[in-house]
């Protein structure tokens with residue numbers, strides 16, 4: 001029989017929301033209750049690299065994550081694979097003498113190998129980069145002729161935040177109106193060159209795995225939090241407009257104020273959930289207090305934002321502000337002398 005293999009590799013950075021996604025109006029299509037805005041990180045630091053391969057000798061779809069085989073049986077993987085296969089077109093590799101017709105893709109199986117260049121255990125969003133990269137690599141392999149926004153609607157069905165990782169720079173995930181999710185897509189607000197002097201410092205407060213997954217946490221918030229309803233209808237729509245303005249005008253003060261307020265409201269929604277969800281810990285709270293104090297005493301604010309875990313994402317206006325921030329963090333959270341600063345964890349006493 002035939003023995004060829006065709007492969008494609010893609011690399012996708014993770015993204016950090018500055019206006020948060022929290023809550024779905026449709027669980028299976030992953031449709032959110034509000035728009036969100038994120039910044040995509042530099043791929044050199046936090047990214048996923050995924051290689052996808054197709055061969056007639058493959059007996060089934062299989063996937064390895066950081067070298068360990070994982071199950072593809074989950075609905076989210078199946079949705080992404082199905083949606084990409086549906087859009088596959090003809091592929092020809094003359095060197096290998098391979099021609100795959102559109103109809104052949106239903107019968108061919110893929111193997112997927114994915115690596116994160118950051119520790120999964122650090123509690124930093126890996127599903128965002130992971131599903132975006134998977135969808136992008138499969139689309140390249142199967143010659144899918146759709147643009148990034150259309151692909152984002154497929155990545156969204158893997159993990160909501162993944163749709164925002166298909167673009168660099170600042171990205172908005174538009175919640176959309178349609179029941180089928182076709183208009184719930186990501187769009188690029190500005191590319192990575194627009195505001196390229198921002199520095200992002202991630203303070204790893206704990207490397208323990210979080211207790212409540214985002215998926216179940218946001219489900220409970222939608223079911224029980226009145227604050228979530230108010231946030232989605234009244235607060236976020238206005239904040240999205242202000243944030244877009246701040247980004248377009250490089251208005252760091254406004255950007256920082258909106259980012260911090262939105263992170264705090266997201267965690268307030270978590271507290272307003274029954275039973276309450278605690279993602280931040282005492283160290284996270286200490287970081288917020290210090291940053292608020294520094295911001296009040298001088299004109300170069302730092303934005304903080306926390307996701308579904310205790311780690312702080314700190315955004316400084318420029319390199320100088322980042323250097324000062326790092327100096328202060330090291331003073332207030334001194335590392336034990338014998339640990340490598342690369343794996344320096346601020347608050348984990350275990």
Ligand code: 2P0
Pocket residue numbers: 016017019020021022030036127128158159160161162214215306307308
């Ligand atoms: C965000 N987070 O906007 C928000 C802020 C965490 C806090 O998107 O269920 O992994 O896969 O759609 O995308 C994390 O949730 O959840 C998240 P699913 P996801 O980045």
